[in-house]
Amino acid sequence: MASRAEKPVTVTLGPLTRAAQDRVKSGRYASVSEVVRAGLRALEREEALLDELLKVRVAEALADPRPVQPAEDVRTALAARHAKRTGKPA
Template sequence: MRTTQPLTITLPHDLAQMVKDKVSSGKYASESEVIRDGLRTLAARDAALERWLLEDVVPTLEDARAHPERLLTADEVRKNLSDHVRAITAKPRSGA
């Protein structure tokens, strides 16, 4: 049984040229390999984003909802950032 499915796609000229350049470089044996690798990369990025949302963003949001007293106002955030930038720019540069 066949494990692949042929597709016909249309790409803008710049992307089509990119695919051809990848094959010409010898890094890929065919245009299909370039597209497969791109789709695998996209799937990995989507999975990483999903993991980040579930493991970092959701728990942070839940913590913020459970403990709103820990949240900073916009003015507090601005002041903290300004203080941080001021501290960084006040440090003497080494080798200057």
Template sequence: MRTTQQLSITLPNDMAKMVKAKVETGEYASESEVIRDGLRALIARDRAVENWLLGEVGPAYDALKADPSRALSADQVRARLAAQHAKGR
């Protein structure tokens, strides 16, 4: 059974040139390898975002919903950011 599928894709000229340049310089052996590597990077980014949402954003939201007194006002956030910015100078 075949584990690959042939597709025909259309890319904007600048992207197509970039793919071809990656092959021409020898960085990749084929245009398909360039596309596969780009898709792997996209999959990794999507996983990282999903893990961040599930591991940090969701629990922070749940904690805030359970105890709304933990919330900061916009003025408090601005003051904290200004203080952090001042420390960085």
């Protein structure tokens, strides 16, 4: 709940205003403020999951026993693949 130290924040939802109001009208939330707080909590969960996924992927990459490929070789291979798919020269 809001403490005295917290100051009100004005948020412009634009086209999301209707979606927030619909959630209040449905009875799922008591106010648009609750909808916004729920959205921020969901965003925090999503970002935490993405951070964890990134950590896992980096750990997998660092543990990969295959030899490292020089960046220029990767760029050349990607450019050739792109050229083949688009019909444009690399």
